[in-house]
Amino acid sequence: MKILVAVKRVIDYNVQIRVKEDGSGIVTDNVKMSTNPPDDNAIEEAVKIKESGKATEVVAISVGEEKAQETVRKALAVGADRGILVKAEGTVEPLAVSKILQKIVEKEKPDLVFMGKQAIDDDCNQTGQMLAALLNWPQATFASKIEVKEKSLEVTREIDEGLETIEVNVPAIVTCDLRLNEPRYASLPNIMKAKKKPIEQINASDLGIDTKPRIDQIKVEEPPKRKAGIKVASVEELVQKLKNEAKVI
């Protein structure tokens, strides 16, 4: 069994996001970038499945600018066997990413495609679902537990009501939740080895995919600042303020 894992390069989750002064986007210069956190869970799960002998190869893929190669390299350092970077400039929307992944799936013929449930930069939560539609494969989203069976997967999903367990036939798409596992650290020797693993570079345009955004971004702005609270001296004052200022009672 072969597993393709999609990873995205995003601004590190610890970095405080700053909006550009003109509202045209967010500041990315000299900002620490990392792998989208749930994508780390996706890689970890794929590597674990391979280690348990149920998969033979894990291929990591990323779509984006040249530097996204670092994200693929990181996946290689924690156990992926080889990497693919599909180069595309600027914002690549989920539809374009899923079309690219569709092409790669047709070429690579994996049995499973893993990825994070959503990316922490645009919060779209669409790529896995769109890819499932394009390929006409079953999908298991928000996976917090995956059990590999003969020709299917038993997947526990994190849903609002609790946990839902479903079974999907392979080939399938799985999008991973943060609760799925605890991603391992890349060790120094493995980082060294990862430097020697192959990363195939493909241009999105060579796949015949138009990555031009379909959505016009009009403006980016910071959420409004919360006003500081005040301390009241007595219950009377509180009631009076609730009545006359807040007008809620």
Place this chain on the structure above:
Amino acid sequence: MSRETMEYDVVIVGGGPSGLSTAIKLKQLDSNLNVCLLEKASEIGAHILSGNVFETRALDELIPNWKELNSPIKTKVSKEKFLFLSKSKSLSWPTWLLPSVQQNHNNYIISLANLCRWLAEQAETLGVEIFPGFPASEILYNEDGSVRGVATQDMGIDKEGNKKDSFEPGIELLGKVTVFAEGCRGHLGKQLIRKFELDKGKDPQQYGIGFKEIWEVDEKNYEEGLVMHTAGWPLDNNTYGGSFMYHAENKQVFLGYVIGLDYKNPHLSPFDEFQRFKTHPAIKKIIEGGKRISYGARALIEGGYQSLPKMFMPGALLIGCDAGTLNMPKIKGSHTAMKSGIIAAETINEHLNFQKDLSTFEEKFKNSWLYDELFKARNVKPSFSWGLILGIIFTGIDQILFRGKLPFTLKHKHADHETLKPANEMPKIEYPKPDNIITFDKTSSVYLTGTNHTDNQPVHLQLKDPNLPISYTLDKFDEPAQRYCPAGVYEIQKENNVNKFVINSQNCIHCKTCDIKEPSQNINWVTPEGGGGPKYGNM
């Protein structure tokens, strides 16, 4: 426990200006050398914080064509100001009356973090292996006592010291030579200085704490290339310190404050002094209407020549501010750190290829402009122990008339942890509340640093005696850790009327001030799990 080992010709600890310069110079001298460099931050530059007005002298020697290589050194200093501040007034000091070491017209306003990122690219192009996210946590020794290399931190250890599922043991990195370039108060450098008595016969090291904020200012207040320094308010005559304000590119202003850690009043809060400083009319008018986008703090070396330890030992070199090569009157340490790194590389090359002893570092250092600079600068900082006014008068005589060649050397008498007076003998200081426009509290400031440490890991701020903060330091000094820490790591909390000393180590921004200033030297800063700490952008 046996750990995996990796062997190199040279292992460098720390990806700042000195360590990166060593790495680059080594590969230039002998491209066959295997060189690796460890960095505790998640990426090169993420733990770097500096003013910074950059003198290119060392870089000109290291990479003469840096201007052609898209280096992040762009904003030339165009104008200089020096102000003496009183509470509401400012007096401009003519720049021609400043000692030449404080004149900056050939220098550049840069982000040192970005310079380090660029130097790392140059080093990697030359074949240096750079490993960010891997703190060197332990020194390894040979049987004969010489340094054998370092071990990286174990990853995946929980609070109680047990292995988590994700446990990944540290690696032993063995070098024919190991170079320690951790920056000011490196935790391994500290051990080496003690073990090899590198500071024997030297004055106690002197430190300062430096704060920096980056502001995006209003167009009308922005003057690209302007360098301004101030002395005076809000500090009293007996506390050493001053501010910097550098107008960098893209309407960004680097605003900072440095306070000598030899201050005496335990009620003093360096963070709040910096915040208060910004309310001075001469400062406020520049940042008003602007936005604070970054915050950070870091200890720096101020001891200079008298306190500089021996920089070589069997199997290893100690360079940059891990030793203490900052030039205090110049308020610059980057070019000197880089030069010490270059000298280290030259020494190591001769050691590995021509069997010369590492002790030849000393001679090379003494024959260099670096030594000359530090020697001439030596009397400035100690003279300020007589107070600001006498310090300035003496510095004028020493630096302008005698150009640092007076026939005597003033001593640093005390280590910084010895200078605090008991709390009940010193005046309390009331600091104004932050207005969240010009001044801020520690919590919202630390938030801007992007600091994070994996929660379930051992506390990396170790107390030698866990009871001492409450049983002694609180009573005698009103536990100054609450105030000297620029990140609010240390708190005294009352639980059922019993005082408790709380360490919020996840907020630590790796400045090392606690390790330096704690009056009983009770706090030991050790490396947390790799990648932890601040994620500074263009600091």
